[in-house]
Amino acid sequence: MREFSVPPMVEPLRSGGLADTVFETAAREPGLLQVARRDPSDGGQWREVTASAFRDEVFALAKGLLAEGVRFGDPVAVMARTCYEWTLFSFALWTVGAQVVPVYPTSSAEQLRWVLSTSGARAIVVEHEDHAMTLGAACGGLPELQRVWQLDAGCVKALSDAGTVVSDEQVHRHRWAVTPRTTAAVVYTSGTTGPPRGCVITHSSLAFECDNLLAGWRGLMAERDEQPSVLVFLPLCHIYGLMVTVMCLRGGILMGHQPELGADELLPALQSFRPSCVFAVPYVFEKLFERARRAADETGRGRLFEQAAETAARYAEAVERQTLEEGPGPGAALRARHAFYDRLVYRRLREVLGGRTRNVVSGGSTLSRELGLTFAGAGITVYDGYGLTETTAAVTAQPPGRPRFGTVGRPMPGASVHIARDGEVWVRGEMLFSGYVGDPAATDAVLRDGWLATGDVGHLEDDGYLVITGRKKDIIVTSGGKSVSPLVLEERLRAHALVSQALVVGDDRPYVAALLTLDPEALEHWKRHRAHGEARGHSLDDELDHEIGRAVAAANTVVSRAESIRTYRVLSEEFSVDSGLMTPSLKLRRSAITRMYAAEIEQLYAR
Structure with missing residues (x-):
């Protein structure tokens, strides 16, 4: 098969922008729990923020940004770890029609200078003094940069206080001027093969990506009649993390933030927040499995764990064949062994994620078939997807209830996948970026009559599932x-x-x-x-x-x-x-x- 398409489940955004969600949700369901924040004065307990309270914070910060000179269309960089304030700033900036320019918090002075200069950033938000020092080493030759705000120095309150002189009408005029084709963010690629390129992401492409996921996959995120909850720990400077944040707010999903990816910090956060669904990269799932295996070894249960893992993979493979109408499903003996290990092993693995999670989403790179089967057999189904910064995160995903492990699923609703003669994967859809900022030649090199040449190599199976086999350059x-x-x-x-x-x-x-x-x-x-x-x-x-x-x-x-x-x-x-x-x-x-x-x-x- 050379090409496969899936029709969209939602219409593209027809008017307005991403910030409208905050105001519309607060007006419709003011008491809806939107975000959970850590309370450092109470041992790090989670405290929920309602839709109306979040709107009020966004509105006050938007006023402060206008008071400080941020104008419609201005690029504003954010250099911080994943945190509540990151989300707050992004929606405040979208409220006034500004562009978010995410910066990795680990960036060197040279990398930071590159992002600020190529994006034309007019202001930057940094998390702490170390970031401010990096900025100090990078800011020479950046005449466009006019403002610096520091999170741990209380900039949110200072800006909100400064904004009291700005009228409500002035903020709303900026918000109403935003259109679907307005630039929402300039998100930089990873830069694995050269300098990172800034991808222009519109309000429309982000909304289309998130709304299709909500329409097709929301049922996997929580039990029926239960509000889904997601702990966001992916970097918000990466398109995957940014997309998950927007999806949570557009979908009424309770969202928490966790800044550290290390197991010693992440696992306790998962167990206290108890998410109903987890979005992560293969690295996280690999480390989670290895940590569980070492814990079993330490308690003398290593052999039991290995037998349980083998049974889980065999059980999931039999279920997969049955779901895809290719086999009868697990036999009686396999079902009995699976039930035995569920009580002794699998339940403990699920508890590591907080105990509520039954489905997880993996992206960023391909998860191995073996690990996907093992997790599924343990009661945690991994829905693998594939995408790029240029595709506003996922452009393919495993269909609900029909994952084929070892693939990255089928095209997202509203997307098409084409395999070129040399095996390169081309994609098309409303979620595609508008181009690389300030680099029309690079844009023309990858956009071809509406198709994006991804640089990845793969093939389509007969039923439209995509298998990625590598990068052309690799x-x-x-x-x-x-x-x-x-x-x-x-x-x-x-x-x-x-x-x-x-x-x-x-x-x-x-x-x-x-x-x-x-x-x-x-x-x-x-x-x-x-x-x-x-x-x-x-x-x-x-x-x-x-x-x-x-x-x-x-x-x-x-x-x-x-x-x-x-x-x-x-x-x-x-x-x-x-x-x-x-x-x-x-x-x-x-x-x-x-x-x-x-x-x-x-x-x-x-x-």
Whole structure:
């Protein structure tokens, strides 16, 4: 199949903008719980904010922005972790017709300067003094930048106080001037292959994306007659996180904010907030599963956990075949084993997410089929999707009740997917961006007669499910002429408990090799486990080499011999955002990694 389309479930936005939602909801249901905030004076307990209270805060802040000189169409940057104030500022800016320019809070001075200069930002909101110092190092040569506000210095209250001189009518005149085609945000790409590009996202494209998700997938977010709740912990500077925030407010979903992604901070927040649905990236689900496996090992239940995980995957695969009318479903013996492990293992895994979550959404990159099946068998169905900043987040998603694990689903309502002759995935729909800010040549290079050339390679199955096999630029061509997609090998390598990250190399080389990093917590756990086990007559280093060799051998089973990894190198530390080897959305910067580890790669081919 070369092309597949799904009709839209909603009409595109016909008038107004995103901020209208705040005012309309408050007028219709003033007591609706919209946001939950942490109360630091009460041990971090969650305190709900009603629709009317949220509107009043947005309105007061919008007045303050006008009083401080922000005008219709002005780009205003926000550099902060995921927090309530981030959402407050974005809707206040949309109320006055300004543009939100998200900035990753981990950005260097050089990266910040690039975003501010290319977007033409007139003002910026920073979270704390460290960000202010980064701005100080970056602000030379930025004549457009006129205002700086700092969250931890009380800028929200100061702006709201300053806005008391502005009339209600003046704010509403700005809001009523916003049209669906008005720019809502300039969101920058991850920059995995070059400088980030600012994608112009309109009010219409964001609304269309969110409204189709609400129309088609809302039933998965909570039990019937229950208000859904979502803990937003994805970076709001990423289109995925920004889209989830807008969707929550447009859909009357109770939303909380969690600034840290680390397990020690995220897991307690999930358990206290108890979301009905979770939106995350594969990295989060991978870490969650590995943490659960290590916890089982520590209590002597490691073998039980592995048996339970295997049963969960087999059970989910049988259910998947039955749902897709390809098989009879789980047999009696499998159902009995599944029920047994549900009481002992799966229930505990669900409790890690707060106990209410039965469906989760994964995006940003493809979740492995094996992990998707395991979660589904444990009672947490993962709905994988695919999208780009240029597509305002998801452009494909697993249909409700019919997920096909290992794919990224079918086109979203109102979207089309086309496979070009060279295997590149092209997409079309109302959710597409308007272009790259200040870069018409780059825009023309990817927009072709209404289609966006994504740069990803994949294929469509007969029933319209899309499988992503890699990036065009990442395809490795060995010196023997063999084309290798590194994605499948890297995913299989990361499936091993010890392997944190993997980068497959081999361009213009005689064979494929890999750079690996190990998960520090998993490695420490493995060493303790081996130290307390039976003496095997081998050193820990020898056993570790053997274990990593097993991971490589397992990865090689999914490819031909010509595509298999012949040698590898375990690096001393993980790739990170701070080192410049990962994007803030946790994608590997391949060119940066190969440059930094050029000597190690040469050694792999010197043997």
